[in-house]
Amino acid sequence: MTPSLLSLLRKVDTPTVCNAIEVAQGKRGFDQFTRGTMQCSAPDEPAIVGYARTAKIAAIHPPTEPADVIRARRMAYYKYMAEAPKPSVAVIEDVDYPDCIGAYWGEINTTVHKGFGMSGVVTNGVMRDLGDLPDGFPVVAGSIGPSHGFVYIREIDTPVSVFGLTVSPGDLIHADRHGALVIPEDVIVQLEAAIQKLLVTERIVLDAARQSGFDFETFETAWAEFEKARV
Template sequence: MYHIAPMPTAIDAQISQQLHDCETATIGHFRESGFVDPAIRSLLTQTRVVGTAVTLSLPPTDGTLLNHAMRLVRPGDVLVIDRQGDNRHACWGGVMTQVAKGLGVAGVIIDGMATDALTIREQEFPVWCRGVSALTTKLAGLGGTMNLPVSVGGLVIHPGDIILADENGVLVVPADEAEAIAAKAVSLQEQENVILQRVARGERLPDISGATELVDKINRGVT
């Protein structure tokens, strides 16, 4: 049986642009939650996507629902695929890459394997996965879900969550938190630029950051 829920609300264009100016690693400086297992890596050396999570859960050998999803996805969507623990079968390859790119899909996050890595790189289509495999899914008709919560990279991800992904990793945030996170990240990146300018003028990083002062206080027993 295939369980297909309605498509989620798409990300606001202004928030999307704000997040696109942010690095996942910058947000990692001030946030602990929402980061996908770093073993799920980008196949491209440099990339950044922001989009609306469209979630799928696929049985290990069955790619039927993923094929069907190509009539439902919208420009700017990010497919988030739960492979139900399978790390042998690739559900994504060269044909899916070219079809999804033509439809304007922003990227795909797979808790499992992809194939046709060369085509993916030639097409410069953003794919995050655990690795590559020559063994692929088939039109097996075994069922699956779309736009229901999934487990990917150690997180429960809901349809409509916001995905920010780059070569450093994948971040998932609730839609109602995205604007505040983007604003804080942009501010922090601006502060980092100022710090680098101060270092270039001869100041020492631990003096600017306060790290040396903190070490000294702790060693003196000062709270």
């Protein structure tokens, strides 16, 4: 991923990237995205972009493993996140879903992960401490709640599932208030040009619709030009 692509990805929303991937692939049907409505802690901040560092957590019941095992895994988790190649994104599956209660993502954990240089979080789990979370570190979560329950780390560096999206360690993630997606490796080289093409193509209809005197005839002409230009 080039610096210019990274800069562009941070400026555009996830639906734009979703459409641009189809432009790069030359066909409809891209489906590596989340399903359902997610919550975003900072809907007006730039998109989350980075390579996935994955883990699984649980919180409804206390862990059954010895305390020293849980503690060692927790520290291994933080080391794993701290050493992630940048840009990086934490992608966390709460295995209690859809009955998640443990707000792993509050003021302390978000501040720690931001301090590690990570770009944000995508999780099907719970966030809290809204209003106290650090700027520049969005959380895209499954829900909002007050308690941390018995939250603990179950697995590190394994494939995870978040709102129907399977994410493997190292996958390139784009996420915002619309949800998240995995950018296929084979489109990365073409993606910047595809985004730029998409933005130019959309202007055909948008510019026409915003002009004074816009009517069906003007729309029909603009739409025909738009249809020729898009996937």
